[in-house]
Amino acid sequence: xxxxxxxxxxxxxxxxxxxxxxxxxxxxxxxxxxxxxxxxxxxxxxxxxxxxxxxxxxxxxxxxxxxxxxxxxxxxxxxxxxxxxxxxxxxxxxxxxxxxxxxxxxxxxxxxxxxxxxxxxxxxxxxxxxxxxxxxxxxxxxxxxxxxxxxxxxxxxxxxxxxxxxxxxxxxxxxxxxxxxxxxxxxxxxxxxxxxxxxxxxxxxxxxxxxxxxxxxxxxxxxxxxxxxxxxxxxxxxxxxxxxxxxxxxxxxxxxxxxxxxxxxxxxxxxxxxxxxxxxxxxxxxxxxxxxxxxxxxxxxxxxxxxxxxxxxxxxxxxxxxxxxxxxxxxxxxxxxxxxxxxxxxxxxxxxxxxxxxxxxxxxxxxxxxxxxxxxxxxxxxxxxxxxxxxxxxxxxxxxxxxxxxxxxxxxxxxxxxxxxxxxxxxxxxxxxxxxxxxxxxxxxxxxxxxxxxxxxxxxxxxxxxxxxxxxxxxxxxxxxxxxxxxxxxxxxxxxxxxxxxxxxxxx
Numbered sequence: 001x002x003x004x005x006x007x008x009x010x011x012x013x014x015x016x017x018x019x020x021x022x023x024x025x026x027x028x029x030x031x032x033x034x035x036x037x038x039x040x041x042x043x044x045x046x047x048x049x050x051x052x053x054x055x056x057x058x059x060x061x062x063x064x065x066x067x068x069x070x071x072x073x074x075x076x077x078x079x080x081x082x083x084x085x086x087x088x089x090x091x092x093x094x095x096x097x098x099x100x101x102x103x104x105x106x107x108x109x110x111x112x113x114x115x116x117x118x119x120x121x122x123x124x125x126x127x128x129x130x131x132x133x134x135x136x137x138x139x140x141x142x143x144x145x146x147x148x149x150x151x152x153x154x155x156x157x158x159x160x161x162x163x164x165x166x167x168x169x170x171x172x173x174x175x176x177x178x179x180x181x182x183x184x185x186x187x188x189x190x191x192x193x194x195x196x197x198x199x200x201x202x203x204x205x206x207x208x209x210x211x212x213x214x215x216x217x218x219x220x221x222x223x224x225x226x227x228x229x230x231x232x233x234x235x236x237x238x239x240x241x242x243x244x245x246x247x248x249x250x251x252x253x254x255x256x257x258x259x260x261x262x263x264x265x266x267x268x269x270x271x272x273x274x275x276x277x278x279x280x281x282x283x284x285x286x287x288x289x290x291x292x293x294x295x296x297x298x299x300x301x302x303x304x305x306x307x308x309x310x311x312x313x314x315x316x317x318x319x320x321x322x323x324x325x326x327x328x329x330x331x332x333x334x335x336x337x338x339x340x341x342x343x344x345x346x347x348x349x350x351x352x353x354x355x356x357x358x359x360x361x362x363x364x365x366x367x368x369x370x371x372x373x374x375x376x377x378x379x380x381x382x383x384x385x386x387x388x389x390x391x392x393x394x395x396x397x398x399x400x401x402x403x404x405x406x407x408x409x410x411x412x413x414x415x416x417x418x419x420x421x422x423x424x425x426x427x428x429x430x431x432x433x434x435x436x437x438x439x440x441x442x443x444x445x446x447x448x449x450x451x452x453x454x455x456x457x458x459x460x461x462x463x464x465x466x467x468x469x470x471x472x473x474x475x476x477x478x479x480x481x482x483x484x485x486x487x488x489x490x491x492x493x494x495x496x497x498x499x500x501x502x503x504x505x506x507x508x
Contacts, residue, residue: 003039004247005031006231008255008263009048009091012072013057016079018321018333019256019288021305025318026285026327026398027254028085032455033393035086036478042247044234045080046091047073050210051223052126058209065209069094079305084314084458089238091230093211101233102226103214105274106202110215114161114273120201121154130224130262131201145258157219158203165269166197172268178281180264181396182328185257185284189264200266228267232276250279252396257284283396286330288321308338312502315457316342319402322456327398342499346460349410350449351498354464356417357442358492364426369443369468370436371488377419378441378483381412382448386481389452402456409449413442440488443468451481460498467495 007027010020024045031043049069058068069092077090091098109115122131125143136144143150172179173190180186203219204210210220231253235244255263268278308317320338323345325331361369385408392401416438425435447468450461454476465475469490480486 001039002042002247003031003034003252004042004235004250005034005044005252006250006254007045008259009046009093009227009230010076011051011053012047012049012069012076013053015072015075016305018305018308020076021079021083021317022288022321023254023256023285024080024085024087025083025321028083028087029318029322029398029455030252030254030393030396031086032458033390033478036451036455036476037390038477040246041088042235042239042243043085043087044089044091044231044238045085045087046089046230046234047076047093048223048227048230049073049092049094050220050226052204052207052209055207055209056126066094082306082309082314083318089234091234091238093226093230095237097237098230098233099211099226101236102211102221102229105229105232106221106225107214109160109270109273112273112275114164115158115202116161117156118159118199119154119156120159121152123150124153125150155205157201157205157222158213158216159199160202160225160266160270160273162200162266162269163197165272166193168272169193169197169265169269172278179278180282180284182284185260185264189260192261193265197265224262224266225270228262228270231279232271249277251281253279253282254396255282255284257286260284281396283328285328286325288325289330289332290334312338312342313459313499315460316346316499319346319457322398322402323406325399327396339502342502345406345410346499347497347501349406349414350453350460353410353414353417354446354467354495354498357439357446358467358495360422360426361439361443361492364422364435365439367492369488369490369492370440372433372436372440374444374484375416375437375441378412378416378445381408382445382483385409385448386452386478389481390478405449405452409445409452413445413449416445417442436488441483443488443492444483444486447486448481448483451476451478463498464495467493469493 005027007023010016027043027045031041034041054068055065058065061068073092080087080090123137123141124131125146127146128143132143132150138144141149170193180189202222202225203213204222205219207220210223211226213219213221231250235247236242253263263282271278305317320341323341324333324337361367385404388404389401392404420438422435422438425431425438446464447470450464454461465471469492
């Protein structure tokens, strides 16, 4: 089976922050998990480099938009690399192949009669690159997202007949109630559609930085019509050949709720207009909040993911994103919360469990995992654990899947250590068989937990698996995430602390 997952593409008008990292890590968790299940995965991310926001920043800084994009895209590529993400392609909307594919796709919509010439007047936010309705504006004609005063503009341009697709979009939502998730976002999108769709401006006559309209070279496409098509165009050239037949349509598209309208309304209408199959599912996540506000470059309340990685390591960042905030909802993050999770859960519960288990196998069984029967005491909690994680991730419930692993796996194993007290069993030769069972159960337990945690914390879990003598891609297969599927007999290796103690003063 083929599985295509995408993130939104990120504006290059400033450097990346934790909000960008959040979506990218989420997509990587899903992509890694699907590979564990044997799926043929294509994972796409990238940057949105055209449009007025980029042109405005470039003008302020005295450089060309292309220079600004080339400078800032480096930071986004570094972010993806430092997040330990396994994306198969990083698209830039300034790629000449993308630009040509956009021109061809939009020409197809035009040729089918879905684009016409007209005059537009409305309230326009340059930071959103979007027109706002009177109802959306805050007092004083302010953008509800960026809190800046915006002006009404009037210009001649080309329009997409979005209104013509109202009936088709309503049928889509009626026939596919899981097309947009969670349900609150489905209802929000459907409400917008039922409120009556208006045709959308598809071009900009004054802006020079963008993809040229093929039937009117004086204008460039409105940035969203260029950006949305990245999901489709990337498959035409990203892998070095056209793989649309294999991977289209996307199995899952992850986006933030601030761009719901574009993805849940305009995007499917564009595909319908060109008779292209729709994505299977959109999942809309909430905001990471600091001091009660959405993390935003404009507001300045950003948490630098590079700094977090420098202090705590990438696995801790990846873990925290989905442990602290229920994926799909808004949630608050803080350096204090991060530190607490790191010390109590990662260092103590998972890291210390691994260290104790390996040390006891080394001390009591000369470093070899005993060949023994599985302890029945662990069976109930671990039975069906992998299946539960699989079901949660099929539902894009990243936080619930992680909680399942932690409560039924990590914490259960810690309780098991305290209940069985292997250090006491080791003092009684009559308990040798029970000690074998306990140590084998612990070794198997942390192996299974590490396989399931691998999409979230690939480095730490792989290090622990290697210390258990389990290396290579096959050891990560989800079918091996069951207690007892690997027999004893492996020699354990040395393991440096998975999550070393970090002094609070270092966490800026």
